[in-house]
Amino acid sequence: MKKINHMKYLLLGCIILSYSACRKDAKPIPEQDKSLLPPDPTAVVKGFYLLNEGNMNMNKASLDYLDYTTGQYRRNIYNQTNPDVTKGLGDVGNDIGIYGSKVYVVVNVSNKVEILNAKTGKRISLINIDNCRYVTFHNGKAYVSAYLGKVGDPKAPNGAVNEIDTSTLQITRKVTVGRQPEEMAIVGEKLYVANSGGYSPPNYERTVSVIDLPSFKELKRIDVAINLDRVKADKYGDIYVTSRGDYYSIPSKLFVIDTKTDQVKKQFDFGVSNLWIDGDIAYMYGYEYNYNTNSNTTTYSMLNVKDETVLNTKFITDGTETQIKVPYGIAVNPVTKEVLVTDAKDYVTPGTLYCFDPSGKKKWSVVAGDIPAHFAFAY
Secondary structure (H helix, E strand, O other), X not given: OOOOOHHHHHHHHHHHHHHHOOOOOOOOOOOEEEEOOOOOOOOOOOEEEEEEOOXXXXXXXXXXXXXXXXXXXXXXXXXXXXXXXXXXXXXXXXXXXXXXXXXXXXXXXXXXXXXXXXXXXXXXXXXXXXXXXXXXXXXXXXXXXXOOOXXXXXXOOOOEEEEEEOOOOXXXXXXXXXXXXXXXEEEOOEEEEEEOOOOOOOOOOOEEEEEEOOOOEEEEEEEOOOOEEEEEEOOOOEEEXXXXXXXXXXXXXXXXXEOOOOXXXXXXXXXXXXXXXXXXXXXXXXXXXXXXXXXXXXXXXXXXXXXXXXXXXXXOOOOHHHHOOOEEEEEEOOOOOOEEEEEOOOOOOEEEEXXXXXXXXXXXXXXXXXXXXXXXXXX
């Protein structure tokens, strides 16, 4: 992270306040539409939402939508559709998911889950959850992980998972897990939560909490590795869990847990920052920073989850990866098998969304919002 000149921002803030006092309330940033693709009215996947995180404390989270049926890329649709929301989507958009006719947007520092109409992007409701992180769904419920406590507080309490009824849009149950829980995955009637302990290095957490969904109680914690982050389930009853390491001497790694035994069954000694599993293939990238060398290492790889072997092929084959400064989000279109990768660049200016065909060649790219990160496909 770059150091911040607080005096410069203080003076800038004073100028902005002085100016804003002499004019009418600012209008929301207008939606920007771009003809990106040939229209496909019969597309099975109608489109996808892209959640742009926005830098912390700047209220710059935003929402884009690519409509496959019209070929239009619609940038910043939330503010245009919800002009009465004074601070827009809010501060740090951390996750997004579609369930039924609703979109659930987890906005971390703003301590809220925005619930939108999936067709229009119009706000339906809002649920306040302190320091919320990720969302997943099962049998009419949404599950939201939450750090709890103030951002960055090493004395923050253990985190929690909140259960939301997707009909009433009310929190129905809550269960305590480890410190600073991150992503979740559901296999059968068990929910798996990666505990990071990221607020208190080097005293990281190193477990995955296992939640029994019928009783909504924590059954156990599986010891894995420090500073856990991503959790993705395959169709064979395994979950893939990433460890970010300590950014010094303990490197990032990838682990496979057998949910039948709730034991770690395999370890891959390479870093994975994010992954998307489609069918038998996990598409992965690593973007690791090391304080000892003051440098980043970027990798792209693919893994066959059926036999748990790393493939020799890549999902970017035309050299475009050299243009991507900070890979930050990844998704795979379940029908076309196109791979979507975002570039956060410098974290404070608009990022770029890239699309690659199944052979790894770039099909198109488009300017997104600040720190484009999380995808949700619409059917």
